[in-house]
Amino acid sequence: MGILEVKGVGKRFGGLQALSDVNLSVAEHSVHAIIGPNGAGKSTLLNVFVGKLIPDTGSVMFNGQSVLGRKPHEINQMGISRVFQTPEIFGDLTVMENVMISCFAKRDGAFRLHAFRTVAHEADIVEHAEQVLEDVNMLDKRNMHAASMSRGDKRRLEMAMCLSQDPQLLLLDEPTAGMARADTNNTIALLKEINQKRDITMVIIEHDMHVVFSLADRITVLAQGTPLVEDTPERIKGHPKVKEAYLGESA
Amino acid sequence: MRLLGLSRKDTRFLLIVIFLTMATPILLQPFPEGSGLATFNAGYPDLMQRFAIFGIFAIGFNILFGLTGYLSFGHAAFLGVGSYTVVWMYKLLDYNVVYGLPLAVAVSAVFAVVIGYVSLRRSGIYFSILTLAFAQMSYNLAYSVLTPLTNGETGLQVYGNDPQVLLGATEANSPHFFGWVMNDNFWEPVIGGWKFTFNNGYYFTAIIAIIAFYVSLRIFRSPFGLMLRAIKTNQTRLNYTGINTRPYTLAAFVISGMYAGLAGGLMAAMDPLAGAERMQWTASGEVVLMTILGGAGTLMGPILGAGFIKYFENIFSKINDSVLHGWFGFLPDGLEDFLIGVSHFFVGKSWHLTLGLLFMLVVVFLPGGLVEGGQRIAAMFRKKSGGKDDAAHQPKPAPHVAE
Ligand SMILES: Nc1ncnc2c1ncn2[C@@H]1O[C@H](COP(=O)(O)OP(=O)(O)OP(=O)(O)O)[C@@H](O)[C@H]1O
Ligand SMILES: [Mg+2]
Numbered sequence: 001m002g003i004l005e006v007k008g009v010g011k012r013f014g015g016l017q018a019l020s021d022v023n024l025s026v027a028e029h030s031v032h033a034i035i036g037p038n039g040a041g042k043s044t045l046l047n048v049f050v051g052k053l054i055p056d057t058g059s060v061m062f063n064g065q066s067v068l069g070r071k072p073h074e075i076n077q078m079g080i081s082r083v084f085q086t087p088e089i090f091g092d093l094t095v096m097e098n099v100m101i102s103c104f105a106k107r108d109g110a111f112r113l114h115a116f117r118t119v120a121h122e123a124d125i126v127e128h129a130e131q132v133l134e135d136v137n138m139l140d141k142r143n144m145h146a147a148s149m150s151r152g153d154k155r156r157l158e159m160a161m162c163l164s165q166d167p168q169l170l171l172l173d174e175p176t177a178g179m180a181r182a183d184t185n186n187t188i189a190l191l192k193e194i195n196q197k198r199d200i201t202m203v204i205i206e207h208d209m210h211v212v213f214s215l216a217d218r219i220t221v222l223a224q225g226t227p228l229v230e231d232t233p234e235r236i237k238g239h240p241k242v243k244e245a246y247l248g249e250s251a
Numbered sequence: 252m253r254l255l256g257l258s259r260k261d262t263r264f265l266l267i268v269i270f271l272t273m274a275t276p277i278l279l280q281p282f283p284e285g286s287g288l289a290t291f292n293a294g295y296p297d298l299m300q301r302f303a304i305f306g307i308f309a310i311g312f313n314i315l316f317g318l319t320g321y322l323s324f325g326h327a328a329f330l331g332v333g334s335y336t337v338v339w340m341y342k343l344l345d346y347n348v349v350y351g352l353p354l355a356v357a358v359s360a361v362f363a364v365v366i367g368y369v370s371l372r373r374s375g376i377y378f379s380i381l382t383l384a385f386a387q388m389s390y391n392l393a394y395s396v397l398t399p400l401t402n403g404e405t406g407l408q409v410y411g412n413d414p415q416v417l418l419g420a421t422e423a424n425s426p427h428f429f430g431w432v433m434n435d436n437f438w439e440p441v442i443g444g445w446k447f448t449f450n451n452g453y454y455f456t457a458i459i460a461i462i463a464f465y466v467s468l469r470i471f472r473s474p475f476g477l478m479l480r481a482i483k484t485n486q487t488r489l490n491y492t493g494i495n496t497r498p499y500t501l502a503a504f505v506i507s508g509m510y511a512g513l514a515g516g517l518m519a520a521m522d523p524l525a526g527a528e529r530m531q532w533t534a535s536g537e538v539v540l541m542t543i544l545g546g547a548g549t550l551m552g553p554i555l556g557a558g559f560i561k562y563f564e565n566i567f568s569k570i571n572d573s574v575l576h577g578w579f580g581f582l583p584d585g586l587e588d589f590l591i592g593v594s595h596f597f598v599g600k601s602w603h604l605t606l607g608l609l610f611m612l613v614v615v616f617l618p619g620g621l622v623e624g625g626q627r628i629a630a631m632f633r634k635k636s637g638g639k640d641d642a643a644h645q646p647k648p649a650p651h652v653a654e
Contacts, residue, residue, distance in 0.1 A: 050491060076493035088491070092484040093477075101481050102492050104474050110495035113502055115475040118256060122474065161492065 001064070003028040003169060003201050004049070009058030011044060011225075018044045019055065019225045026169070031195050031202045033212045036222035042205045043085055045222070046171050049203075050082050051075045062169065073110050079168035081161075083175055085205075087154035091147030095138060095157055098146050099129040102161040132164040136190060151178035156187070163194060170194075172204040176211050188214050213237070261468055264550070268464055272457045275299055276447050283444030290574055293562055296436065296450035300521045301561050303456040304514050307463045309541040309553030311510020314467055315503045316539070317548035318476060320483035324379045324535050325366065325386030329359040329508045331393060331530035333515025335400070335407055338525045342413040346426050348433075348520040352513065359512025360505055362389075367504035371497065374486075386535055393527035406526035426520050428455055433521055452521050459517065463510060464554070470506070471550060479503050483548075511538075544613055546620025555621045560606065567602035570594075 002025035011019040019041045026032045034042050047053040049060060051072040060067050067075050090098050103125045108114070120126070133139045136156050141149065146157060155175060162170055175191070176184040188211055194200050195215075206212045212219065212233070219236045221228040229239055236242055254262045271278070280294035293299070308330065316322050336358045337351030344350050370381040393401040401407055409415075426433045433452035440447050470476045478499050481489050486496055519525050528534075537560065545556025575594055579587045597605045617623045 071495070072490040073493050073495045076491055082491055084491075088485060088488040090481050090484040090488060093480060097477060097481075101477060101489070101494075104478070105493035108474070110493060111498040113475055115470050115473050115502075115506075117474055118258075118469070118472050119474055119477055120258065120472070121256075125474075165493070 002026045003063060004203070005059075005061040006045075007059045007061075009045070009048060009055045009060065011041075011048065011053060011055045017225055019048070022058070022222075022225070022227060024220060024227065024230070026201060026203055027218070028201055029195070029199050030217040031191075031204060031215045033216035033219045034203065034205050034222055035207070035209075035212060035219060036228075040222045041225040042222055043173055044225075046082060046173055046203070046205065049075075049171060050080060076105070076165075076167075077110055080171065081163075081165050081167035081169075082171040083155070083158045083162055083173060085173040085177070087151065087158050089146045089154055089157055089161070091145075093146055094142065095133065095144050095146055095149075096129060096142040098157055099132055099160055099164050100125050102164045103128050103132075106165040129164060132160050135163065136160045137186065152180060152183050155179065156183070159187070159190075163200075166198065167200060170200050170202045172202060172206075174205055174207065176206065176208055184208065184211065187211075191215055255465065257468065258472075261472065265461075265465060265468065268551075268554075269461055272303070272461055275302070275457070276449050276453065280445055280447055284446050285444065287577055290570060291566060293566060294448060296448055296453050297521075298561065298565050299450065299453045300456050300517075301565070302558050303453065303460040304517045304521070305538075305541065305557040305561055306554045307456075307460050307517065308511055308514035308538050309545070309557040310460075310463055310467050311507040311514070312538045313507075313542050313547060313549075313553040314470060314479075314510070315507035316542055317552070318471070318479035318483060319500055319503050321371070321374065321500060321504070322379045322539065323370075323382040323504070323507070324532065324539065325370075325382030325384075325389075326507065326511045326538055327530050327532070327534035328366070328386040328389040329362060329511035330515035330518070330534060331389065331525065331527065332359045332362050333512035333517075334519040334525035334529055335393070336512075337516040337519035338407045338409065338523060341409045341426070341519075341523055342407075342415065345415050345418040346409075346423060346523070347417070348426050348428050348516075352516045352520065355512045355516030355519075356509045359515070360509045362512075363505040363508025364501070367501050367508070371500050371504060383532060383535070386530060386532060390527055390530040390532075393530055401525070401527060403527070406524055408524050426452075426523050431455065456517050456521070459513070463513070464550075468550060475499070475502070480548075540610060544610055544620055546622030549620070549622040552620050552622045559621065563602055563606050563609075567598050567605055568600065570598035572599075 004024070004026040006022055006024040009019055009022040010017070022045060034045065036042055044053065048055050049067065051067060051070050051074070054068060062078060062080060065078065067078070067080075090101065100119065107125065130139060130142070133142055136159060138153070138156060138160060141153065146154065149157070155178065159175060176187050179187065191202065192215060195202055204212070204215060216233050218230060219233055220230040221236065221242050228241060229236065231239065253259055254265065257265060276294050276299065278294075279299065280292050282288040282292050308326075312323070312326055333355035336355040337348065340351035340354060366382065366385045370378050370385065373381060395403060423430065423432045431451050433455060435451045436448050437451055438449040478489070478494060482496050482499060489496055515529065518529070541556035541560050542553050543556070544559060545554065546552025572591065575591045575598070576587075579590050582590065595601060613620060619626070
């Protein structure tokens, strides 16, 4: 049994069958990559995992519990964090405040009326947030206005926010898109370390094959809403169907 | 120095507010009695009380609108609820405001839970319309349907045959706080040509306003306040970060409703009357103007905005022909008449025009309100005094919610 078990998931948008009969099993502690051409339904699948969409058919079990029908905040509190394809951060707040919010959500749960405490006096939160910013190499940007950063930095910030929650499952939707080569390599190293040292399971969607092959333990190829094949990176590389459907264009 | 769990900067901030509030009767009387400019003096009890009361109203409103971005157009409903509650306590018990005020806060909290619970199911313009609808419903209920409770058009007041079961033989026959009669002045010194009025009611309201400001300062700096600001920037991200935003917005709504109820209660504490017109949508709109004019989401903004609007309402509306003749009398007749004619558009009954123009100027040129204006002036002075740090080469710091 994997930590995430997806069975027979289908989702239709009007006349478009965005997902059909998706089956997927993500093993605990692994990095599972989902690749596929634009519009294949990769982001839609993540939307189903985090409660943004409810599928028409099928089931999604996380640690043996269904996530379908739960609110996004409940699913996060179960241990799933997500980095979005277009960075979702708190633009009007500082980098530090962005990360502290994640830390508070982890420590205090979905709601706590701490109206008479002072953020600056929450030593454990401040310390933890600084540590996480250090891990992603952003401590020097702690007082920056989040909206004024580059796209790559916003993405790193979003990753820091997710990591600060120490999730069991981290969902990454194109985490290196918009990053310079050096930052991409740093991100690969960071994700590798997180996966190995902290035992965080990851599902990663990525177009950059360098990233995919450096990180993934298993790869699912999605095309037109259906998994084409699922296998190890070595076997995927040589798979004729994959070459034809996907890698063929870029390789 | 640090006070009451505040940072050094916030302590200084609080002390400035305390000083300004306590010295208001002096600061607002800059012109000697009988001088041509005495019209601009605002240091009389009725107006000073209004500054403090509307300051409280706007501080509370800012916790909802300034922090979360949810724009309520119905907060006057709580103002009315607070007033009715306090007058009822006068009628049933006695004129001591100690019963009515806490109850006014509690009753408006209950109303706010109900109105907020329904309205917060929507956001943006739909939220605003829902709150507006609720407030108009409350207004109409108070005006006609609930006449036995509100005395309809006439307004609720105390009559000789009311029970007033706690009324003592020697007790004051107007609102008081354990004998501290709101209408009385405890000191009325005349120094040179200047006349100052130190009014019981003003100081009572002012102390409550300082406490209200302190509470809002703590909320701004708290984890709760941080979540409210996060709701304003990106509610979606907050949901996916594991935060249930609904109870946060509801808590902000209820807190701001309680502030409004307190303000309404204090109105009835200064003048033992309550009328339905207090709940009208124009009153709800006024607090929106105050907050935006002063600077939404800033600590001082709502106070400045409330003071500004109440000052204009009371001072500019008072300037009539005889005052204008007094000012322009020395000019040749034709010019005098011309200037008076022009002034008519801006003073007296037309003060709304002046306020409207000022509001437009502020919104267009100072989107951060009067507070932003103050910050720009301060920055100019700092530059002149030769500050060396080169802003262009520093990473842009986030705008601070203080100031
Ligand atoms: N909410 C929605 N309503 C209607 N159609 C949608 C919705 N979300 C996605 N789609 C459609 O579903 C299909 C799959 O979209 P999705 O975003 O999952 O693709 P993707 O695999 O993530 O592509 P990319 O690599 O470009 O990010 C697309 O055709 C898209 O237009
Ligand atoms: Mg996508």
